[in-house]
Amino acid sequence: MKTVINLVLAACAVVLVYICYGSIMGPINFDKEKKVREDAIIARLIDIRKAQQEYRTVHAGAYTASFDSLIDFVKTAKLPFIMKVGALTDDQLNNGMTEKKAMELINKAKKTGNWSEVEKVGLQNFRRDTMWVAVMDTIFSKGFNPDSLSFVPYGNGAKFEMAIRKDTTKSGAPLNLFQAQVSYDVYLSDLNRQELINLKDTQEKLGKYCGLRVGDIEQPNNNAGNWE
Incomplete structure (x- = not known):
């Protein structure tokens, strides 16, 4: 009987150690993998921004909401x-x-x-x-693949959401804005579910977008990324 009790206690101890280890390493591993993925996604969003900024220089200040048009521009313009x-x-x-x-x-x-x-x-x-x-040859490094612009790294084939806004200011000046974004759910859903829920909850309480975004169609922000 004593042996059985000792075995049960030992098993409980192992379970507790595993739980404690998971509670400590879970957030650490989540943050580590999140950084790896977001570094790649941010690099892609910066490429989209560079392409859009050059696109507008030859299109009367206007951006495009079409990745097909943007990619064709990068390839041929x-x-x-x-x-x-x-x-x-x-x-x-x-x-x-x-x-x-x-x-x-x-x-x-x-x-x-x-x-x-x-x-x-x-x-x-x-x-x-x-x-x-x-x-x-002007804005991208040698070997860059323009067809990759629309795809989210670690997104399993998902594409970025892209939108534009053509408007005028109160003074009557033209207002052209664009944004490209991807939500956490697209590139983090296969990681620790509870950590993802916690991350989204924090962002929502702060009134921030739950994901990565460059530009803003609601207000001018000089095409800044929300990580900058």
Whole structure:
């Protein structure tokens, strides 16, 4: 009988140790895995932001709510890049010369072949040439796969939610906003369920979005991420 009691007590002790270990390591393991996943997701959201910011430069300040359009833009679009040679001197600036006026004089000389006016104001070594560079070569590192933009890392094939807002301010100025987001449920649902519930409860009490988001269609935030 005594042996049986000792075995029961030993088993209870093992169970208690396991429970205590789980209560300590559960949150630690959850936070560790959450960080790994969110680092990858944040990197992807930053890529989306970079693509959207370049997209708007050639679309009258407007963003796109379509990943198909955004991905096609990244794959095929080219952006202007100004090659600058020379700079205006203080004397030239004080005399009212601007880069625009300088290029007008130079372009006129190219057409007419008469460079006397350019030489007179000392612009012989002044150049501003526009080159068109592929978006892929401008804002992304070598080997980047644009088709990955819409997919959530660790999301089992899930895609980011993306939305835009086209509006005007009270002064009548155009207002273009975008956001891309993914909820905790998409990329954390296979981890400790209670820790996920606790995390969401905390965020909801703070009035924060339960997930990761870049940009905001409710109010301008300079396209910041909610992790920044």
